[in-house]
Each structure stands twice: as C-alpha cells, then as structure tokens.
Amino acid sequence: MGEEKIRVTYRIKTMIESPARSIELLLAEMTVGIHYVATPDGPNMSPSFEHVPTIDPSIIGEVEELTNNADGSFVVTFALPASNVDASLGGVTHLWTMIAGEVFNFHFVKEAQLTDIEFPPSFLRRYEGPAFGFDGVAQMAEIESGPLWGAIIKPNLGLTPDQAADLAGELATAGFNFLKDDEISVNPALSPLADRVKKIAARVREVRERTGHRMLYAANVTSDFATIRDACETAITNGADVLMIDAFCTGLSAVDFLKRTFGVPIYVHRVGYGLLSLSPDRNIDFAVLSKVLRMFGADFSHVGTLWGKSPRSVDSLRRIVATLTDDTFAESTIPVVTGVSLENIGAYQSFFGDRSIYMDHIDIYGGAVSAEEKLNALRAGGR
Numbered sequence: 001m002g003e004e005k006i007r008v009t010y011r012i013k014t015m016i017e018s019p020a021r022s023i024e025l026l027l028a029e030m031t032v033g034i035h036y037v038a039t040p041d042g043p044n045m046s047p048s049f050e051h052v053p054t055i056d057p058s059i060i061g062e063v064e065e066l067t068n069n070a071d072g073s074f075v076v077t078f079a080l081p082a083s084n085v086d087a088s089l090g091g092v093t094h095l096w097t098m099i100a101g102e103v104f105n106f107h108f109v110k111e112a113q114l115t116d117i118e119f120p121p122s123f124l125r126r127y128e129g130p131a132f133g134f135d136g137v138a139q140m141a142e143i144e145s146g147p148l149w150g151a152i153i154k155p156n157l158g159l160t161p162d163q164a165a166d167l168a169g170e171l172a173t174a175g176f177n178f179l180k181d182d183e184i185s186v187n188p189a190l191s192p193l194a195d196r197v198k199k200i201a202a203r204v205r206e207v208r209e210r211t212g213h214r215m216l217y218a219a220n221v222t223s224d225f226a227t228i229r230d231a232c233e234t235a236i237t238n239g240a241d242v243l244m245i246d247a248f249c250t251g252l253s254a255v256d257f258l259k260r261t262f263g264v265p266i267y268v269h270r271v272g273y274g275l276l277s278l279s280p281d282r283n284i285d286f287a288v289l290s291k292v293l294r295m296f297g298a299d300f301s302h303v304g305t306l307w308g309k310s311p312r313s314v315d316s317l318r319r320i321v322a323t324l325t326d327d328t329f330a331e332s333t334i335p336v337v338t339g340v341s342l343e344n345i346g347a348y349q350s351f352f353g354d355r356s357i358y359m360d361h362i363d364i365y366g367g368a369v370s371a372e373e374k375l376n377a378l379r380a381g382g383r
Contacts, residue, residue, distance in 0.1 A: 004082035004120035007064065008099045011115055013073040016042070017108035023063060025106070027078055030098045031061045042107065059084055073111060087126040092292060093253045104282045111281040114288055119295065124328070127256065127295040132265040133331025134355045137299060140241065140265070141177045142214045147349065148334070148357035149375055150178035153200070154185075161191055165199035172207035172215040174371035178357060179204075181220035183246050183269040186231070193219065194234050201239025218242035218267045218300075221258075222250055232262050241265070242299075248272035252292055259297030267336075268293050270302040286312075287319040294324055294333045303335040306351060307344065314351075321352065342374075346381040 008030075014022040028034050028047035032055050036045040049055045058081060065077040085095045103112050130136075138146060151171050153164050168179055179200070187193040197219045208214050219240035221231035228250065232243055244267040247255050258266050277286045286304070293301050303320050304312035312320070324333040335356040337348055345358065352358075360374065 003058075004122055005064075005079040005118075006082050006085065006095065006099075006120060006123075007077055007079050007116075007118035008114065009065075009075065009077040009116040010103065011069075011073055011075050011111070011113045012103075012109060013071070013111040014108050015110045019068075019074055022106075022108050023066070023074075023076055025108070026076075026103055027061050027063065029102045029106075030078065030080060031059050031084060075115070077116075082120045082122060087122045091126065091253070091256075092123070092295065093251075096252075100284060109282075113282070114284040116285070117288055117291060123295070127297070129294055129329025130266075130297050130299045130331040130333050131259055131263075132299045133329075134334050136331065137216070137265055137334060140214075141216055143177060146354040146356065147352075148177045149175070149378065150180065150336075150357050150359045151176050151371075152180055152182055152338075152359060154182050159191060161196040161199045164191060164196055165203040168200045168215075168217070169203040169207055170371050172204050172213060173211065174375050175213060176215055176371070176375060178216050178218070178242075178359075180218035180242070180244055180267060180359075183220065183222075183244075183271045186220050186222050193221075193231065194238050197235050197238040197240050205239070216241040216265075218244040218265075220244045220246070220269075222246040225251070225254070228254060228257070229261070232258060236262060236264065242267050244269060246271045247293065247296075247298075248276065252289075252296060255293060255296035255298050265299035266297055267300040268298040268302070285319075286316070287323045290320050290323045290333075294329065298333050299331075300334045300336050300357065303337060303352075305337060305339055305344075306347065308339045317351070325355065340378065342377050345378050349381065 024047060025034060025045055033048040034045050035048050035051045036043045061078055061080040063076060064079040067075045100114060103109060141148065153167065171179055185191065200217055204215050204217055217240055219235035221228060221235050221243050222245050223231040235243060242265045243258050243262060245254055245258060247268045248270060249272045255266055255268055273286065273289060276284045277289060290301055301324055304317060321335050324335055335352055336359060337352050337356055338359040340348055340358045340360055
C-alpha cells in the first residue's frame with residue numbers, strides 16, 4: 001500500500017513567472033518551503049531543496065494532473081504526503097495553512113481558485129462527519145420523513161425574550177419543526193442568551209405537552225474560543241436542542257469542537273463565507289468549504305438559493321448539495337435553504353428535495369396569514 005496523499009486542485013492563472021515555474025514554487029511552498037531573496041526588482045525565488053541538501057525527500061509532494069485552459073489558466077492537482085499533517089493534532093486547520101495560504105497572495109498569481117480537496121482515509125477516520133445528520137434530526141423532531149420546515153427568530157428586530165417565546169409558541173403550534181436564532185444575535189442586552197433560550201424552550205415544551213408536536217430550537221453560541229464553552233453550556237442548560245454557530249467568524253474547527261464536546265446537533269450558518277468564496281479572482285469553491293464543514297460535523301449547513309440575495313448557479317448548487325449528502329460519511333449534512341416563500345417553494349423543493357430544511361423568516365412577523373396557514377401553504381408547494 002502506498003503512502004496516503006492529500007490531493008488539492010486549483011484553477012490558476014499566473015503572471016511574471018511561467019506556469020511551469022509557478023507550479024514548482026507553489027508545490028514547494030506547500031511542502032518544503034521556498035528560498036528567496038528580496039530585491040528592488042522583485043523576489044528571486046526557488047524551492048528550498050535546491051539549496052538545502054538535508055531535506056528529507058518524503059515530505060516533497062508531486063504534480064499529479066495538469067490541464068491547460070483556453071483562457072491561459074490551468075488546472076493543477078497537487079498530491080501532498082499525508083504524513084506532513086497529523087490528522088489527530090493539527091488536522092484540517094493545519095492543512096489549511098498549506099493549501100489556502102500563499103497560493104492566494106504570491107506576486108506571480110493573477111487568479112487562483114481552490115476547487116477540490118480529496119482527503120485520505122486517516123482524515124475521514126478522524127473526523128467521521130455529522131453525528132446526527134438528517135435521520136438523527138428527524139428522529140429528534142419526531143417525524144418519519146422530510147422535509148423539515150423551519151423559521152428564524154429575529155430578536156434584533158426588537159423582540160424581548162418574552163416576545164420571542166410568544167412567537168416560538170405560535171410557530172410550534174402551527175407545526176414548524178425547527179426554530180433558530182438569527183445569525184447576528186448571541187447575547188444582546190435586549191435579549192440575553194440565557195433568558196431568551198430559557199423562555200423559548202419553556203414555551204416550546206408547553207406546546208409539546210398540549211399538542212404532542214415537537215419543534216427543535218437552535219441557539220446561537222457564536223463566541224470567542226475563550227468563551228464558547230460557556231455559551232454552549234448556557235444554551236444547553238436552559239433548554240436548547242441544537243447549537244448554532246457562525247463558523248466562518250469563529251473558525252471552522254469550532255464545529256468539530258462543538259460536535260465532540262456537547263452531544264447535540266450543530267447548525268452552521270455561513271455568514272462571512274463571502275470573503276473566502278466570492279472574490280472573482282481569488283476564492284475557495286463553496287463546495288470545498290461545505291466538504292470541510294461536513295467533515296467537522298455540521299448537521300445543518302447553508303447552501304444558497306436558486307434566486308435571491310445569495311444566488312448560486314445550478315451546477316454550483318448541485319455540487320454543494322452532493323458534497324453534503326453523498327456517501328462519504330454515514331450521516332448526511334442537511335442542506336439549509338433560506339428565503340423560502342409561497343412564490344418559490346415549489347421550485348426549491350423540486351430542486352433540493354425532501355432531505356433538506358426550508359427556512360421562512362420575515363414573513364412570519366405580522367403577516368396577512370397566520371403561521372399555520374403559511375406553513376400549510378408552503379407544504380402544499382406554494383401558489
């Protein structure tokens with residue numbers, strides 16, 4: 001059996017240096033490092049192994065595939081020795097420094113996109129993917145089949161914990177399966193985390209005792225690493241069923257920490273992802289980021305929409321959803337589809353399917369129809 005490899009693929013367009021030399025320098029930077037001398041005319045760069053005879057050849061990677069494109073760019077796959085990264089100490093976070101670092105800011109790189117990562121078995125064994133996935137969450141929500149129907153509490157609209165609890169009771173009574181905090185609300189003075197979670201959870205329990213219907217509640221615990229354990233414990237102690245985190249703000253590996261530590265489903269909001277994936281000339285394909293989030297253990301992950309404020313191409317959406325739901329891990333990550341309405345739910349449900357969650361938001365606040373009428377209309381496929 002050969003040594004395990006980590007395969008990373010990029011689409012790159014270079015300048016100043018030739019494509020061949022650029023590829024050599026990029027591979028060196030990811031493995032053995034680069035020797036360079038800075039001069040007024042620019043840096044003079046070369047792989048370290050050209051200068052240091054003692055470098056162990058086992059850490060040097062290789063170019064596995066190379067395809068030239070008509071626009072002058074090329075697609076290159078590097079195979080890096082997995083032994084360069086300890087999956088159990090450093091892991092994906094350490095790997096990130098190699099594959100998502102200098103490739104985006106070297107002086108000779110004009111455009112760069114990280115388009116794929118293929119992880120070896122040692123990484124898949126270490127991370128194992130979601131602990132709950134669609135089937136586990138559906139069991140918690142006491143439903144036999146999907147989709148899940150969710151809504152978003154907006155305390156930043158001016159809701160106190162009591163008002164948020166009233167709304168939660170209305171939504172639970174209407175039959176929603178899932179309720180989550182807004183991504184920009186953790187512990188505001190108007191709606192402190194402990195008080196908000198306690199009152200919402202109590203109201204949801206009341207509805208379950210009265211009607212038998214269970215609605216899960218996800219509390220936003222996005223925090224600094226120094227305080228995230230306290231935030232999670234506060235949320236769970238006061239009755240949250242799910243922990244929600246803005247992973248692109250806290251750090252992606254926080255998802256892994258929450259999964260391993262607290263034993264509840266993890267809902268990942270993608271706020272902040274645009275800095276990594278939306279630049280036209282330097283970006284990481286969101287399917288790659290989705291793959292990493294699933295590895296870390298996200299039970300829910302945003303995917304974007306066909307239309308709306310954060311649209312994706314059909315091909316891109318298909319790749320993202322496939323990344324979250326293929327057979328890489330035992331459990332799938334639930335695609336989160338937001339901004340649903342009576343106008344789009346038919347097309348959205350046809351595209352994303354029944355093992356997704358569809359999130360309503362502003363329309364539940366003082367709308368012309370009740371929450372129950374709105375949910376029934378959504379379930380019926382909209383207009």
